[in-house]
Amino acid sequence: MEIKNLQKGQPFLGYLFIKSQVTKTAANGSRYFNMKLTDTNFDEIDGKMWDVKEADEEEFITGKLVKIKGAVQEYNGHLQLIANRMRLANEGDDVNIDDFVECAPKNTNDMIKEINTTIDAFTNEDIKKLTKAIFEDKTSILSYFPAAKSNHHALKGGLLYHTYSMLQIGKSLTPLYPFLNADLLYSGIILHDIGKITEMESDENGSVSDYTEEGKLLGHIVTEIVEIDQYGQKLGISEEVLLLLKHMILSHHYEAEYGSPKKPMFPEAELLHHIDIIDARMNTMEKIQNSIEPGAFSEKIWGLDGIQLYRSKL
Template sequence: MKKVFIGSLIEGDKVEDFFMIKSTDTKTDKNGNFYLDMVAGDNTGEMICRKFRATPDEIDMISVGEIFKIKGIVKEYNSSKNLNANQIEKVIEPDQINILDFVSAAPVNPEDMLETIKAYIKKIGNKEIKNIVIEIYRQYKEKLMYYPAAKSNHHSVKSGLLYHMMRMLKSAEALGTVYNNINMDLLYAGILLHDICKIEEMESNTLGIVSDYTMEGKLLGHIIMGIKLIEKTAEKMGIDREISVMLEHMLLSHHYYADFGSPKKPMFLEAELLHYIDMIDARVYDFENAIENVKPGEFSDNIWVLDNRNVYYSLFDKQDQLKLE
């Protein structure tokens, strides 16, 4: 039975407990010795875990998505927790563990999220736009239930892709009540399609753990793969070319910068909004995640995705705000 969780660990803690391996790489130190550079995780977070002077048997034994008993000590490096492992053992008796201790998942039931997604698809008034979305979602319904939105960083949890898109759709709907010049059909469709090919870009098991990127994912990436999918689907269905190209442009430009995979910046309003809604939800998730294991009045460790900022968990309670109102 697991007793120690990553969220509660501090520098100097001696650990002997179960962790799931999220990624692993075999490296060589300056003396030519092999070591394992891993990411170990549970349902409270992840941390770097290194096993120096790794033996060939240890290297062969470690595999992504499996649970191991790790003995070691917690060190702090670059303001982040690291586990220096002295011993790693494979779990022999599965009844020692509860898989829910190791899997991070979106806080909303995937079946409920899928129903919300379907409700937004119904809101799309343009039949051609709606038909493209329906056809593409028909292909990915099963995998959407568990796929994460990333291998690491924002929404890299079971059902994270659904959760990301659901929150984006709700944000878009709220914007639509303020600005009446938004083509909501385009915006909803752009949100629903912008990351859909992450399902083809990454290899994930049903626990939402990504083992690697696919060959196409490495060579093309989800943006290009998504554009090709829209173009192919639109041609097959005889969809108006302007609609297809506008949807393709929304995918092409949603990362905004060439260095991040977008050779063009958004060239119409809905494409611009897609980028910012995407960024807002990613940032909200990052801030939420940063303080998940932080006590009120304290700061998080350095958060790499937030430019190594320390996030403060305010003492100001939302209930106090409600009282003031």
């Protein structure tokens, strides 16, 4: 059963992927699942399962493929799936979890090669040494890690794809502004979100179960600045390079309410912010646009400042 074809009141029997699952406590003290479920088209539907037991909480976690028997209901104008019975998919079922896991649209090895080639072409030895050391240490994790739990590039390999896409944007813009230091800009792109690896807990399918303690208390901007400092001291990187890169990480969200206490104060930092915004918003718009019909508007999208996205008929 495809999620896009579900209707209110319809019974459901089929396989879905638990993209996220949070266990909550109802007013009567019973426990229930609040889930995001996806199908092989990567369409999503909210799911609930009432009166769950402790064994259920241990078994039905984020990143699992399950067979659900239930019914489609409507709540606050949205369809949701109520799971009456649920079990894990097993080897006897004619399903493959890989079909339910959305992956980056570019080949992983090709993206890694492109980034490494970019780093190897740096002329500033300190920037090259620092960026290469951090990227090489994170490469295996980047092959599956998402860029977010639910917003832009929230898919397997999404963080690597976001970085790769930003590099392509950066490389198209730097020839227009020859006063820029390309090494510094590209290094900032490669490192700007790599701290998310310590911010979120993700399985090898790119499904984020929760934020880590460091993620909740510090966030990826702070953890990455600390990491740059640690690598820099170990590798003997110049203080100027470390200061510039740390400022780029610190300021790339631009606003204090989004985690940046400083705004960009030199051109490469300014451009990093705008490249990040371009790629994140285009990715979000693509995903939302693919879920609505031509000539229709989406619901208000928090990640896009509350706008209703329009899909043109062109």
